[in-house]
Structures are given as structure tokens and as C-alpha cells.
Amino acid sequence: MKVLGINGSARKDGNTAMIIRAVFSELERHGIETELIQLTEKEIKPCRFCMVHSCMACQGKKACVFKGDDFCAIYEKIKSADGLILGSPVYGADITAIMRNFLDRVGMVSVLNPEILRHKVGAAVSAVRRCGGLTTVDTLNHLMLFKEMIVVGSNYWNIVYGKDPGDVLHDEEGMENMRNLGQNMAWLLKKLNG
Numbered sequence: 001m002k003v004l005g006i007n008g009s010a011r012k013d014g015n016t017a018m019i020i021r022a023v024f025s026e027l028e029r030h031g032i033e034t035e036l037i038q039l040t041e042k043e044i045k046p047c048r049f050c051m052v053h054s055c056m057a058c059q060g061k062k063a064c065v066f067k068g069d070d071f072c073a074i075y076e077k078i079k080s081a082d083g084l085i086l087g088s089p090v091y092g093a094d095i096t097a098i099m100r101n102f103l104d105r106v107g108m109v110s111v112l113n114p115e116i117l118r119h120k121v122g123a124a125v126s127a128v129r130r131c132g133g134l135t136t137v138d139t140l141n142h143l144m145l146f147k148e149m150i151v152v153g154s155n156y157w158n159i160v161y162g163k164d165p166g167d168v169l170h171d172e173e174g175m176e177n178m179r180n181l182g183q184n185m186a187w188l189l190k191k192l193n194g
């Protein structure tokens, strides 16, 4: 079994990467493979569904037809993964711009090929300095909930507080929540695929 993590931060290996890795460590303890993709190292252009009037070119193709950036390679990894963690820091009280582009692309291909995300296990996490964490988690959840994914929760909302890289490690309650999330994800993955 494999879980793919997507970090929407502009900062590589920052707080969002750290909280995703905290979930990963629990998954790995249960023998589940993990891989982190950091979108700041990738080019993800906006969905052209809106730019090219109603193109819908991805219908029946099970992939986005626009090959000029890194999206298709990441989408192939999503297709073969059993679980997905979407992580974003809060920027302007919501997700980052590159995560928005990414969600638009995943969403449109998956609207036209609904079996791709159906019944995969998912979780959303956010690193936040002060305000907007819950909105960010909600935005990330929207994609997973409307594409029939099974979204996993923890014993509090999936938000960890911190500003500078490493600050989140001092939010003990938040980090405990991430570890619990990893345990819940592992439990569900084993039930579904055991």
C-alpha cells in the first residue's frame, strides 16, 4: 500500500512538509509506503478547461491532455496510490496558489473520469501562523469529498500552528493530532485493502 503526500507550500521542507512527514511516520510504522511531492519544485499551470472554452479534452482519457508541465506525472502517481494527503500552509486565509492550480487540474480530470479517486483514502492538513487553518482544511477536503474519497479525521482538526520552519514541532497538541491521523489512516487502509 502507498500514500502520496502533496505539499502546496512555496517553502520546500517547511512546516507543511514536517506535518505531512509526521503522518507518514505512523503510516510507515504500519508498513505503508509513502512519497512526498513538494509542488514548489514543480510547474503546475492553471486548468485550461476555463481558458479553452469547455475543452473537456480529458473526458475518457483518464489523464489531463495538457502535457506541458509536471501535472501528468503527479497524477499518474495519484492513480496508483491507495491514499492521498493534501497539505497546504495558510496563505491569505486559504490554500496557496499552486495548490489551487493543482486542485483545479485534479478536480477536472476526475470529474470526467470519476472512478480514478473513488474510494481512495484521503486526509487534509494545514500549517498556520494564526488564522485560516480551518478554511484551508475545508478547501482541501472539498476535492476529496466530491470525488467519493473516504476522508479520515483525527481527534481534533488537522491544523498545526507555526510561522518559521520548525515552529510546528513545538505545537505538541497539533503534532499529536498528526500522529493520530496517521494511525487512523493506516487502520482504514488495512480495513479496505487487508
Ligand SMILES: Cc1cc2nc3c(=O)[nH]c(=O)nc-3n(C[C@H](O)[C@H](O)[C@H](O)COP(=O)(O)O)c2cc1C
Pocket (backbone or CB within 6 Å): 009, 010, 011, 013, 014, 015, 016, 017, 089, 090, 091, 092, 093, 094, 127, 128, 129, 130, 131, 132, 161, 162, 163, 164, 165
Ligand atoms: C504569502 C503568505 C501568506 C500567509 N497568510 C497567512 C494567513 O492568512 N494566516 C496565517 O495565520 N498565516 C499566514 N501565513 C503564514 C504561514 O501560514 C505559516 O508561516 C506556515 O507555517 C508556513 O508553512 P510552510 O513552512 O509550509 O510554508 C502566510 C505566509 C505567507 C508566505
